[in-house]
Amino acid sequence: MDRKKILVLIFDGLGDRPISELGRQTPLQAARKENLDWFAANGINGLMDPIAPGIRPGSDTSHLALFGYDVFKVYTGRGPFEAAGVGIPVKHGDIAFRCNFATVDAEMRVTDRRAGRIKEGPEELAKALDGMKLDDGTEVLFRAGTEHRAALVLRGKGLSPLITDTDPHEEGAKVLESKPTAPVAESTAHAVNLFMRVSHRILEEHPVNAKRIEAGEKPANAVLLRGAGVVPNLEHVGERLGMRVAGIAGVALIKGMFRASGMDVLDVAGATGGLDTDMIAKARAAVEALRSYDLVVVNVKAPDVCGHDGLATEKVKTIERIDAMMAVLRTDLGPDVVVAATADHSTPVSLKDHSGDPVPLVVLGDGVRVDDVTRFDELSAAKGGLGRIVGRDLMRVLLNVANRAEKFGA
Ligand code: ZN
Numbered sequence: 001m002d003r004k005k006i007l008v009l010i011f012d013g014l015g016d017r018p019i020s021e022l023g024r025q026t027p028l029q030a031a032r033k034e035n036l037d038w039f040a041a042n043g044i045n046g047l048m049d050p051i052a053p054g055i056r057p058g059s060d061t062s063h064l065a066l067f068g069y070d071v072f073k074v075y076t077g078r079g080p081f082e083a084a085g086v087g088i089p090v091k092h093g094d095i096a097f098r099c100n101f102a103t104v105d106a107e108m109r110v111t112d113r114r115a116g117r118i119k120e121g122p123e124e125l126a127k128a129l130d131g132m133k134l135d136d137g138t139e140v141l142f143r144a145g146t147e148h149r150a151a152l153v154l155r156g157k158g159l160s161p162l163i164t165d166t167d168p169h170e171e172g173a174k175v176l177e178s179k180p181t182a183p184v185a186e187s188t189a190h191a192v193n194l195f196m197r198v199s200h201r202i203l204e205e206h207p208v209n210a211k212r213i214e215a216g217e218k219p220a221n222a223v224l225l226r227g228a229g230v231v232p233n234l235e236h237v238g239e240r241l242g243m244r245v246a247g248i249a250g251v252a253l254i255k256g257m258f259r260a261s262g263m264d265v266l267d268v269a270g271a272t273g274g275l276d277t278d279m280i281a282k283a284r285a286a287v288e289a290l291r292s293y294d295l296v297v298v299n300v301k302a303p304d305v306c307g308h309d310g311l312a313t314e315k316v317k318t319i320e321r322i323d324a325m326m327a328v329l330r331t332d333l334g335p336d337v338v339v340a341a342t343a344d345h346s347t348p349v350s351l352k353d354h355s356g357d358p359v360p361l362v363v364l365g366d367g368v369r370v371d372d373v374t375r376f377d378e379l380s381a382a383k384g385g386l387g388r389i390v391g392r393d394l395m396r397v398l399l400n401v402a403n404r405a406e407k408f409g410a
């Protein structure tokens, strides 16, 4: 059989609901997008429930489902993926946290949860904490993310995620002691509280903070921890599918999803994860990557950002920019590639958050049963030949079109 390569385009939060500002159309219906429509007209279309009908997916759970995992079994919280996304080489059994640099007073009361949205210096502060060993032998891995955000990983024997946050989640409140929520986590809570004390001392004395105080800025003199999660044992996607797999994304969480699933993460200059991201550069990088990889997954975050911000017109414009990206793929991809374009969930402008509405999916490739759908949007996709599938079916459907599916039975 003539095995093909696969390109999966995940437009984050692309699905939407009818919006009065757009004449009761969805942004996909309202946008001018001849290339996306060309893919719809020349492919097989359908709707996809990323996890299951009515479930409102997070980007993390949805991506896991699209990679073929049973999310109800493997998902342990977003902390581990954030940590992998900022470059911590997480291992099964590590405990990962999301954290903020914050400002506390002498009584450990939080006066600013974001340390004045610190922009310069977090890298140096993170370096001062990364690699240290706590008195109980627990190893600390620490990396800065964007602005005040950071990730912490604790590595040691018998660690458990069953502990409470040290982040009080409000200003004016004192930093909390971490407590075990089950007896098995007593030593972990102890390690976390040790980290809190040691990190506070190191940060208080750090030159970056001395400079901040001198300049009248708030010092980043504490780290607030939340969302402890154990790093799951994920069977690598490439091993499961027997393919060389790479991922392209701008945002740390999605890069972390790729890394934790065993994909190579390819850096693309100009891929920011924001509205200013260079989508054309991503398309070119994907075409290039398909020379050496069998499966390439691309995430474009921009539509989700528009959804969360409640910006209908901006979402339409973003879709038109996505269309320009599709123009590149339309001309540059050879017949040896199967392409799927879809979303990880809907982020309706009217909700400013994710919804459980299914997303459109188009699959284009030699041999697909081209249906009558000619437009790429939520309503048109419902009439397509793929019908309605769940996210976990996606890879199987694509492997079949790419002539890579294993036969089940004789
Ligand atoms: Zn998402």
Ligand code: ZN
Binding pocket: 013, 059, 304, 308, 347, 354
């Ligand atoms: Zn979102």
